[in-house]
Amino acid sequence: MKADVNAHPAALSARQSQKVATRERVLAAARDLFDRLGYEDTTIREVARQAGVSVGSVFTTFTSKGEILSQVMQDRLDGLYTELDRVVPHLRGSTADRLRSMYAIHFDFEAPRMRLFLAHIATAYDWTLPATSRPYGRTPRLREIIRDCLVKGVEAGDVDPAVDVDAAVELLMGAYAWTYQRAVVDGADSKALTAAMDRQIGLICDGLRPR
Amino acid sequence: MKHVSPLEVAGETRVKVPTRRALAKQQTRAKVLAAARKLFSEQGYEGATIRDIAAAAGMSTGAVFANFSDKSDLFREIMSTDMAVLAEAMREAASKGRNVEDSLLKTFCAGYAFYKSQLPLARAAFSVSWAPEDGQVLRNMPPVQSMLDQIVEQHNLGVQRGELSQEAEIKLRTQMLFDAYLSNYPQAIFQGWSLDALQARSRDQIRIIMAGARRG
Numbered sequence: 001m002k003a004d005v006n007a008h009p010a011a012l013s014a015r016q017s018q019k020v021a022t023r024e025r026v027l028a029a030a031r032d033l034f035d036r037l038g039y040e041d042t043t044i045r046e047v048a049r050q051a052g053v054s055v056g057s058v059f060t061t062f063t064s065k066g067e068i069l070s071q072v073m074q075d076r077l078d079g080l081y082t083e084l085d086r087v088v089p090h091l092r093g094s095t096a097d098r099l100r101s102m103y104a105i106h107f108d109f110e111a112p113r114m115r116l117f118l119a120h121i122a123t124a125y126d127w128t129l130p131a132t133s134r135p136y137g138r139t140p141r142l143r144e145i146i147r148d149c150l151v152k153g154v155e156a157g158d159v160d161p162a163v164d165v166d167a168a169v170e171l172l173m174g175a176y177a178w179t180y181q182r183a184v185v186d187g188a189d190s191k192a193l194t195a196a197m198d199r200q201i202g203l204i205c206d207g208l209r210p211r
Numbered sequence: 212m213k214h215v216s217p218l219e220v221a222g223e224t225r226v227k228v229p230t231r232r233a234l235a236k237q238q239t240r241a242k243v244l245a246a247a248r249k250l251f252s253e254q255g256y257e258g259a260t261i262r263d264i265a266a267a268a269g270m271s272t273g274a275v276f277a278n279f280s281d282k283s284d285l286f287r288e289i290m291s292t293d294m295a296v297l298a299e300a301m302r303e304a305a306s307k308g309r310n311v312e313d314s315l316l317k318t319f320c321a322g323y324a325f326y327k328s329q330l331p332l333a334r335a336a337f338s339v340s341w342a343p344e345d346g347q348v349l350r351n352m353p354p355v356q357s358m359l360d361q362i363v364e365q366h367n368l369g370v371q372r373g374e375l376s377q378e379a380e381i382k383l384r385t386q387m388l389f390d391a392y393l394s395n396y397p398q399a400i401f402q403g404w405s406l407d408a409l410q411a412r413s414r415d416q417i418r419i420i421m422a423g424a425r426r427g
Contacts, residue, residue: 040342115343122341124397125334127255137397167415174394175387184343200387203380207422 023061025051027075030068039069039119066126070133073120080109081141088145095153096205102149103176103201104194110180111190118184121177136177146172153208160210168208175200240278242268244292247285252331256286256339283345287352290336294354297325302361311369312417318361319392319413323399323406334400337393362388369424379424391416 029051033042044065048055062068084105091098110117117136124135146169153159176197183193246268250259261282265272279285304321308314326333340346349355362385369375395412398404404412 118341118343118346122338125255125338125341125400127258138401163419164412164415167412168419170394170412171387171391171416171419174390177394178386178390181341181343181346185347199383203383203387203423204419207419211422 019061022051022053022057025053026058026061026068027072031072034069034072034116034119035113038115039065063130064126064128066123066129066135067133069116069119069123070129070135073116073136074134074139077139077141080106081145083109084145088148094205095149095156095158095208096201098149098152099146099172099201099205100194100198102145103197106176107190107193107197111193114180114184117180121180137173143169143173150208153205157210158205159208163208168204171204172201175204236278239270239274242270243275243278243285244289248289248332251286251289251335252329255331256282256335261285283339283348286335286339287348289332290349291352291354293325293332294352294358297322298354298357298361300325301358305361305365308365310372311365311374312414312421314365314368315362315388315417315421316410316414318358318365319395319417320406320410322392323395323409323413326396327399327406330400333396337396337400359385359389366424373426375421375424376426384420384424387420388417391420 026047029047030042033047033050037046042065044058045055047065047068048058051058058068062071084102087105088098088102091101121136123129123133124137126135129135147165150159150165150168154161154163154165159165179193179196179200182188183196186192188196243264247259247264250264250267253259254263259282261272261275264285265275268275275285279288301318301321304317305314308317336349340349363381366375366379366381366384370377370379392413395404395409395416398412399409
């Protein structure tokens with residue numbers, strides 16, 4: 001009787017750890033394939049083959065390729081945000097300077113995989129994406145970091161306290177995303193991306209200062 | 212007997228016969244486009260297949276391909292028709308603006324009002340717009356260029372009227388305004404923002420972008 005009670009959770013956890021292992025293998029294979037072939041040319045079949053699992057078991061763990069990409073990007077961005085959490089408190093200078101440094105770190109991080117980042121933005125509109133996924137635009141972290149920068153600017157006096165901070169955050173979020181779009185089309189590198197964003201940050205911060 | 216040249220007769224028949232055929236072709240195209248619009252809205256761009264579109268239009272895939280080269284051709288056709296109408300609506304709305312910022316706001320709001328009733332189609336369009344190649348095709352469509360030109364014109368009018376300084380960075384501002392306009396759509400698509408909320412947000416954003424261009 002007692003053995004029966006214990007057997008059930010043990011069996012469950014074995015199944016669960018199997019599931020976690022499959023998930024990890026799929027993510028590792030997808031990470032590699034996305035980097036080498038790009039998102040569009042990576043098929044679920046190839047992901048399954050490289051992960052050494054069946055196509056069916058990929059789909060028991062993820063609902064779509066878009067969801068796999070969201071998870072891959074999420075894991076990567078966690079690393080970036082840990083880095084930013086460490087660096088941002090030490091940033092000095094005007095609000096524009098602090099935002100520029102923060103974005104430069106982003107661009108250096110993402111520039112080698114610009115097309116993948118665009119795919120990451122595109123998946124936000126994917127019909128098959130489950131609500132739990134966090135594509136670009138649905139991650140709270142980046143917004144929080146930008147918001148903190150602006151609030152600090154209000155305290156320092158170079159951002160007008162009457163300004164709608166959320167409207168400014170969304171302007172920066174949009175500028176960031178569309179700058180990638182143009183960069184991919186123009187074949188721009190991290191330096192060109194940073195320069196394009198720097199001008200936009202300058203213009204936005206000029207609009208935010210007290211008058 | 213009045214002389215009728217063979218050329219005129221031929222000319223007459225050439226006009227008559229193809230007209231009927233052209234009409235049928237036009238009706239077929241319209242049916243395919245209506246079905247495609249419905250399926251893109253229900254399934255997204257990726258999810259809608261030519262086969263499903265043909266079935267919904269009550270015709271063969273061959274008949275669809277006789278009129279459109281592929282799915283992206285079909286989607287482009289829908290977008291360019293809609294956006295031509297929208298570009299005109301924007302121009303009309305902007306003409307009622309009291310000043311540069313108000314005209315810009317009315318331009319944006321004309322867009323949000325236009326897509327409010329067809330957000331799923333807008334969602335499909337955004338999904339396409341983020342694909343590197345197809346996105347560029349969408350952005351280069353004449354009606355989109357016309358929207359950008361309108362923003363430039365509004366700046367130029369502002370400079371002429373003395374509202375904006377001569378040194379206003381028009382090119383950069385135009386691009387940023389258009390990006391801001393587009394970036395607010397996800398709030399409508401995913402969070403159900405009302406037109407009023409979109410208008411309030413846009414007003415604040417336009418004010419921020421234009422602040423440095425104002426005179427004095």
